[in-house]
Amino acid sequence: MRITLHVWRQKNAKEAGSFVRYDVPDVSEHMSFLEMLDVVNEGLIAKGQDPIAFDHDCREGICGMCGFMINGAAHGPLRGTTVCQLHMRKFSDGDELWLEPWRAKAFPVLRDLAVDRSALDRIIAAGGFISVPTGSAPEANALPVPKEKAELSMDAAACIGCGACVAACPNASASLFTAAKVTHLGLLPQGQPERSRRAIAMVAAMNENGFGHCTNLAECEAACPKAISIETIARMNRDFFAASFSSRD
Amino acid sequence: MQLDAKVPSGPIEKKWDEHRFDLKLVNPANKRKYTVIVVGTGLAGGSAAASLAELGYEVENFCFQDSPRRAHSIAAQGGINAAKNYPNDGDSIWRLFYDTVKGGDFRAREANVHRLAQISVNIIDQCVAQGVPFAREYGGTLANRSFGGAQVSRTFYARGQTGQQLLLGAYQALERQIGLGQVRMHPRTEMLDLILVDGRARGIVTRDLVTGKVECHVADAVVLGTGGYGNTFFLSTNAKGSNCTAIWRAYKRGAAFANPCYTQIHPTCIPVSGDYQSKLTLMSESLRNDGRIWVPSKKEDTRPLDRIPDAERDYYLERRYPSFGNLVPRDVASRNAKAVCDEGRGVGPGGLGVYLDFADAIKRLGVGVVRERYGNLFDMYERITGEDPYRVPMRIYPAIHYTMGGLWVDYDLMSTIPGLYVIGEANFSDHGANRLGASALMQGLADGYFVLPYTIGNYLATTKFEKVDAGHAELRKVEGEVRERTKKLVESRGKRSADSIHRELGKLMWDKCGMARNAAGLGEALAKIPEIRERFHREVTVTGSGEEWNRELEKAGRLADHLELAELICTDALERNESCGGHFREEHQTPEGEALRNDQDFCHVSAWEYTGPGNKPVMHKEPLTFEHVHLTQRSYK
Ligand SMILES: Cc1cc2nc3c(=O)[nH]c(=O)nc-3n(C[C@H](O)[C@H](O)[C@H](O)COP(=O)(O)OP(=O)(O)OC[C@H]3O[C@@H](n4cnc5c(N)ncnc54)[C@H](O)[C@@H]3O)c2cc1C
Ligand code: FES
Numbered sequence: 107m108r109i110t111l112h113v114w115r116q117k118n119a120k121e122a123g124s125f126v127r128y129d130v131p132d133v134s135e136h137m138s139f140l141e142m143l144d145v146v147n148e149g150l151i152a153k154g155q156d157p158i159a160f161d162h163d164c165r166e167g168i169c170g171m172c173g174f175m176i177n178g179a180a181h182g183p184l185r186g187t188t189v190c191q192l193h194m195r196k197f198s199d200g201d202e203l204w205l206e207p208w209r210a211k212a213f214p215v216l217r218d219l220a221v222d223r224s225a226l227d228r229i230i231a232a233g234g235f236i237s238v239p240t241g242s243a244p245e246a247n248a249l250p251v252p253k254e255k256a257e258l259s260m261d262a263a264a265c266i267g268c269g270a271c272v273a274a275c276p277n278a279s280a281s282l283f284t285a286a287k288v289t290h291l292g293l294l295p296q297g298q299p300e301r302s303r304r305a306i307a308m309v310a311a312m313n314e315n316g317f318g319h320c321t322n323l324a325e326c327e328a329a330c331p332k333a334i335s336i337e338t339i340a341r342m343n344r345d346f347f348a349a350s351f352s353s354r355d
Numbered sequence: 356m357q358l359d360a361k362v363p364s365g366p367i368e369k370k371w372d373e374h375r376f377d378l379k380l381v382n383p384a385n386k387r388k389y390t391v392i393v394v395g396t397g398l399a400g401g402s403a404a405a406s407l408a409e410l411g412y413e414v415e416n417f418c419f420q421d422s423p424r425r426a427h428s429i430a431a432q433g434g435i436n437a438a439k440n441y442p443n444d445g446d447s448i449w450r451l452f453y454d455t456v457k458g459g460d461f462r463a464r465e466a467n468v469h470r471l472a473q474i475s476v477n478i479i480d481q482c483v484a485q486g487v488p489f490a491r492e493y494g495g496t497l498a499n500r501s502f503g504g505a506q507v508s509r510t511f512y513a514r515g516q517t518g519q520q521l522l523l524g525a526y527q528a529l530e531r532q533i534g535l536g537q538v539r540m541h542p543r544t545e546m547l548d549l550i551l552v553d554g555r556a557r558g559i560v561t562r563d564l565v566t567g568k569v570e571c572h573v574a575d576a577v578v579l580g581t582g583g584y585g586n587t588f589f590l591s592t593n594a595k596g597s598n599c600t601a602i603w604r605a606y607k608r609g610a611a612f613a614n615p616c617y618t619q620i621h622p623t624c625i626p627v628s629g630d631y632q633s634k635l636t637l638m639s640e641s642l643r644n645d646g647r648i649w650v651p652s653k654k655e656d657t658r659p660l661d662r663i664p665d666a667e668r669d670y671y672l673e674r675r676y677p678s679f680g681n682l683v684p685r686d687v688a689s690r691n692a693k694a695v696c697d698e699g700r701g702v703g704p705g706g707l708g709v710y711l712d713f714a715d716a717i718k719r720l721g722v723g724v725v726r727e728r729y730g731n732l733f734d735m736y737e738r739i740t741g742e743d744p745y746r747v748p749m750r751i752y753p754a755i756h757y758t759m760g761g762l763w764v765d766y767d768l769m770s771t772i773p774g775l776y777v778i779g780e781a782n783f784s785d786h787g788a789n790r791l792g793a794s795a796l797m798q799g800l801a802d803g804y805f806v807l808p809y810t811i812g813n814y815l816a817t818t819k820f821e822k823v824d825a826g827h828a829e830l831r832k833v834e835g836e837v838r839e840r841t842k843k844l845v846e847s848r849g850k851r852s853a854d855s856i857h858r859e860l861g862k863l864m865w866d867k868c869g870m871a872r873n874a875a876g877l878g879e880a881l882a883k884i885p886e887i888r889e890r891f892h893r894e895v896t897v898t899g900s901g902e903e904w905n906r907e908l909e910k911a912g913r914l915a916d917h918l919e920l921a922e923l924i925c926t927d928a929l930e931r932n933e934s935c936g937g938h939f940r941e942e943h944q945t946p947e948g949e950a951l952r953n954d955q956d957f958c959h960v961s962a963w964e965y966t967g968p969g970n971k972p973v974m975h976k977e978p979l980t981f982e983h984v985h986l987t988q989r990s991y992k
Pocket of ligand 2: 161162163164165166167168169170171172173188189190191
């Protein structure tokens, strides 16, 4: 099939960017989206031109490194799928696709389709952990965890930190990302001692790092390649308000 | 070069405890005066960096991804072993030790493996305390499953995302230390060389992958946890960025490279679909618990599946290995898949595939149970191939997956360069010639959480360090060499992309040094690799400059190293004139086609020493003795 791409090209954070058109003939339906871009890049390199920059690593939908907008949708049209796992059979001959980087104040563009997502790491550093230095752990089965809780916790822990939720949110909020971690740890007995502290610190870090506020639009949930539920946000808000309340006691 | 494994004396089950007691300690107040560089943020590097920082050392941590959470450990699916014996099915530290030595086909160091089995239980405790959401039973205790040919259930798992959850545990501990200022994290930064001062590892040279800035970092010790080198074969289950540069540069500075030819081929990957293929995707081995592997009995049988009656299907693993069936170890499963495809009985495009069929499992257990067990894997398969494995069998084929070889380390995980430690997949230590499923995660975390933090303390406490400042001649020299190499690559204006040359190398390696090897083929590869390397330097093109984001420059730099390592892999494979584990020399097999070891001549580690450009490397032998697990031919019949 034949695909027309309009790709955001921007040399670095300082220079302005613009869309550039590429016609891609002979796309195989078995290619992944990134393999299709590899082929485009091979063509550019052969002409001595700079290839399109995009982040990727595992190409298995788990590292969270890939991600950009395809026709306004984070990771493209297929629900629950990262762009590295999206295959060309989901498109049709003659399709015209617009590729843009994640757009958010907290994610400055580095080059073309790649952005700086280190703000997400800073949210984790603020409190997204259980403080248990190596060696200080009790015997693993000493603390039973009900299966249902473990499963719910795992649902939230499946977040790959790709930033699609931020990109999809009209307010560029990182609430789904932050809430996923608050939920993962907050559901487990091990996570209880720091539960209040964690919610307060992580929400504060989210605000400090330039992310917007959540206004319950749920675009994040629709864009999340791991289908993390916005119920996690409700949970985070409960923890946050409960903690803010008790810290005023 | 002297190889001294420094295995402590005493009974095997007491070695580690007594050794820990003998190790010198760094006074708590002095720890902050030491800086340790940790390259890598995978299970090995991430756990080490966090643990060292918790102890009070200053840590500089590096990775090439944009976040430490993205190291390729994230992609491990199946699980992690530990000798907890929770299912009460007869497991023990001794049994895990025994299985690992035997599984490695008697090419690992007994003392290291025993320590690994001992520590395995602490790892699970640590991970659970960090909040890793392992699978649970209804009573709230941890669930286990049997994995990759083990006859006990000792594998802990978090759905099909065990690596992800373990890595996030280590990452969270690491981020906590970053937040506390104890670790300085350098993401999107690639180590390009190692700096030695007075024969000791004292720093690294890096390139910032966004700005192109090249700089030196100084420390008292350097730890490499940079993963495996499977990408030498271009197509593998590794991430696109996985590379050998850090260990290769260390090798060229004097670290011995052990058993480079020990590569593991995973039997259950999705077959290649076209020449644009950029990587291969693993389908977890756990699928073999319920899926049945077969090919048509007749050659080039093109009948539709439902027209091939059961009697004309060859469930070749069940037939040949009645007691293990579809659960034989990886090397055995892979070789058998190749054999049936070589006979012309392979399925799918190009005949390079075998069926992994769930029809019987669905009949026996119902779709619901199969979906619960393997749903995410089935979805992934469908996304990639467009075929629904609930209705048609999966097609699978072996692919390069893991490298047992790596930098040689002693019992303390120190390489032949004083002060250079190597952990995780990057070292050669515990898996011998074949790694068992769910043992790499265990080893990475054992090294990082529980071995290195002790052993490195002994080195720091007993070494007098010369002050090395930014103007030190050795720093300037190595940095200059890195700049020179980078400049040469940036000036390459040939006609071919690095990837296209890498594909060529990969194909040669897969054909001549893949699942089955022989002297003639290895000889051919050894003649061709220098030729490809020479063409690489003439024909590669690197667009853009060195002072910016430049993926083509990164790829060319990594490929230059893969092209050199490839030669060492083949040299080692030729030299090891026996079959063992993942290294199958066609000249050495039993009448039934099983790997035939030669313990008389090859019961040793082959550690290669670099002797300068153009010179043949020198091989040193570390003899292996087996006092506890008796040398026997592996049998899975
Ligand atoms: C698809 C897949 C599934 C697997 N499943 C299992 C399983 O179920 N059970 C099991 O036990 N094992 C499994 N394995 C094996 C296991 O995952 C790996 O062996 C293990 O995770 C390696 O960990 P590591 O920390 O050594 O390296 P990695 O996790 O690969 O980390 C390497 C780190 O080094 C950094 N790095 C590399 N080079 C440089 C450089 N030059 N400069 C700076 N940084 C650098 C990277 O950025 C990264 O942070 C699997 C492997 C794969 C590929
Ligand atoms: S490249 Fe890893 S999730 Fe897409």
